[in-house]
Structures are given as C-alpha cells and as structure tokens.
C-alpha cells in the first residue's frame with residue numbers, strides 16, 4: 001500500500017470513529033447545500049443540493065447525482081461514485097441480495113461472494129442456482145444461492 005492510500009485509509013478510519021456531516025459529496029466532491037465555499041474555490045461554484053445517501057458503516061456520503069447509473073464508470077480503475085467503501089454491501093444493502101454486477105465491491109476489490117437474488121427477477125434461470133438451500137456466507141440467510149460459476153459475471157449472463 002503506498003503512502004497516499006495509507007493516508008486515505010487513516011482519514012476514513014477517523015471519519016468512522018467521529019462521523020461529522022459531510023461538507024462534500026464523496027463521489028463527485030461537489031459541495032452540499034449550506035457548506036461555505038473553500039477559500040481556494042472560485043466564487044459562484046455550484047452546490048449539489050443535500051446529502052442524499054450516507055452509509056452508517058463507512059460514512060461514505062453522496063449526492064443524488066452520484067446514484068445515477070450512467071456516471072458509475074469502471075470500478076477497476078476508479079471507485080464508482082455511487083458505491084460506498086464497504087466490501088460486502090452498498091449503503092447498508094448486502095450485495096448477496098442482488099444479481100452480480102461489475103460495480104459491486106469497495107472500489108478496490110470486486111465482490112465475488114455468495115448471491116441469492118430472487119430467481120424470478122435475477123436474470124438467471126432456475127438451473128443457475130444451487131439445487132439445495134444453504135446458509136449464505138455473507139448474510140447468514142438460508143436460501144438457494146447462485147452457482148459458483150456465475151459469481152464473477154459482470155452482469156447476469158455476461159462474464
């Protein structure tokens with residue numbers, strides 16, 4: 001881990017310990033409404049409205065714009081703006097409840113753990129799921145999980 005990463009980790013660790021209302025969106029770095037501009041910022045810089053989503057686990061806080069799919073980018077190079085820093089969930093919603101998506105993960109590491117989306121809305125047929133129910137290793141619920149060969153799909157049916 002290089003020094004910049006380490007400093008970033010420490011800063012986030014501090015935020016987790018002492019959460020303060022975020023002055024800026026962690027996805028696009030725009031100011032939230034009511035935050036005074038930085039001294040080095042140009043006058044008239046636009047704010048982006050209110051904080052829209054905040055993860056109570058990692059404190060990542062974003063504006064509404066950053067939840068839009070079309071600005072999520074390629075997570076292997078950059079954190080998708082709409083993805084919080086937790087590895088197994090996004091803003092408190094466990095990734096195991098949905099079908100695989102290339103955006104899932106903490107921005108550094110993709111999530112390839114167990115998945116048990118509802119069969120009907122998963123984008124997969126029944127035969128993509130394990131035959132027997134078992135305990136999900138991510139959330140502990142007993143359900144029919146997707147077979148291992150699908151866990152690294154970029155999207156349902158695409159790998």
Ligand SMILES: [Zn+2]
Nearest residue numbers: 025028063066
């Ligand atoms: Zn934003």
Ligand SMILES: [Zn+2]
Nearest residue numbers: 055058084086
């Ligand atoms: Zn989080």
Ligand SMILES: [Zn+2]
Nearest residue numbers: 096136138139
């Ligand atoms: Zn689960």
